[in-house]
Amino acid sequence: MSPKPPNKTLTLPSGTTYAYHFHPPSDGKPTLLFLHGFPSTSHEWRHQITHFSSQGYGILAPDLLGYGLSSKPLEVEKYLGSAMSANIIAILTHEGLTSGNVVGIAHDWGTSLLSQLAFRYPSYFSKFVFISVPYQPPGRGMDVSSVNAATKEANGYEQFGYWLFFTSPEAGKRIGERWESFFSIAYPEDADDWTTDFAGIGDLERFISADKRTKIGEWIGDVQEEAGWHHEMFGDDYSAPLRWYHRGIKGLGKEEEGELLKRGEVKEKIGKETLMITGTKDRVCDAGKARMIIGAFVESPKENLKVVDLEAGHWVMLEKTEEMNRALEMFLENGVRDEGGTESKI
Known part of the structure; x- marks a missing residue:
């Protein structure tokens, strides 16, 4: 499937421009808002855009801030959840999607933004889907050092060691200089490659410094074409999209979220039907931990939560396209109840 650039752009009053795929819904069907992660663009959702738009679902899939054909500011404060969620709401409003008939679907870092939308603007949405990474409640950050220490002891490698490299001053340019090496380890055929050459402290830095390659998963499609599109979208400097990690590791915005929670202006838990795909x-992004976290932060989980585990690595929508599309279809049509009316197990 040849890459297709977004078909619309919108420049907000702040001067920030978003590029996005947009297809209006038909027959009263909801619009699916797709939010990608790192190192991706809206192209991550190519199989879902084609599949669900052909069924009459509306599609809104932006290149998120720092990515693709959207603006790429370097000021970290522009990547705060409060700012980026307001940007997405501005796009929804511009397209007339304000009646609550939007389903938010997100992967990787996109789940951070979807979490912000879920607790700041719940009235815009009817359902939520989190892929690989669970909902992140307001006011709660992640202590990367503690997680790295715990996962090193439990698994033999730090699961978020790469965050330290990503938030170093020269990471964006160093990745850009070795982008082909980075692209290969970002989309490996063998998911276990991340345990030796990506996740642990220093692993990714050593891998790209040596300009190594690993076999790219065939599920990505035409490797040469996909690599070329990736390079066209990211260029020789990844500094802008890495600002998401800078914001995350510093916990920026968490104090403001905590104050909103204290004042009762936002809720800690999701109060609508939610699907988690791991x-x-x-x-x-550990499937077991994701299941545990999402179960703790959905109201009445037995009635509102469904979890689907797929035998895949991180790139579920690419590795298991048919299975994921089917899981999404069932959720869109039946909610958390399986075919035949039986309640989903969580």
């Missing part, structure tokens, strides 16, 4: 071979 990849059981994901060596960074």
Whole structure:
């Protein structure tokens, strides 16, 4: 499937421009808002865009801030959850999607943004889907050092050691200089490659410094074409998209979220039907932990939560396209109840 650039752009009053795929819904069907992660663009959702738009679902899939054909500011404060969620709401409003008939679907870092939308602007949405990474409640950050120490002891490698490299001053340019090496380890055929050459402290830095390569998963499609599109979208400097990690490791915005929670202006838990899709071979975003976290932060989980585990690594929508599309279809049509009306197990 040849890459297709977004078909619309919108420049907000702040001067920030978003590029996005947009297809209006038909027959009263909801619009699916797809939010990608790192190192991706809206192209990550190519199979879902084609599949669901052909069924009459609306599609809104932006290149998120720092990525692709959207603006790429370097000021970290522009990547705060409060700012980026307001940007997405501005796009929804511009397209007339304000009646609550939007389903938010997100992967990787996109789940951070979807979490912000879920607790700041719940009235815009009817359902939520989190892929690989669970919902992140307001006011709660992640202590990367503690997680790295715990996962090193439990698994033999730090699951978020690469965050230290990603938030170093020269990471964006160093990745850009060795982008082909980085692209190969970002999309490996063998998910276990992340345990030796990506996740642990210093592993990724050593891998790209030596300009190594690993076999890229065939599920990505035409490797040469996909690599070329990736390079066209990211260029020789990844500094802008890495600002998401800078914001995350510093916990920026968490104090403001905590104050909103204290004042009762936002809720800690999701109060709408939610689907969690995990990849059981994901060596960074652990499926078991994701299941545990999402179960704790959905109201009445037995009635509102469904979890689907797929035998895949991190790139579930690419590795298991048919299975994921089917899981999404069932959720869109039946909610958390399986075919035949039986309640989903969580």
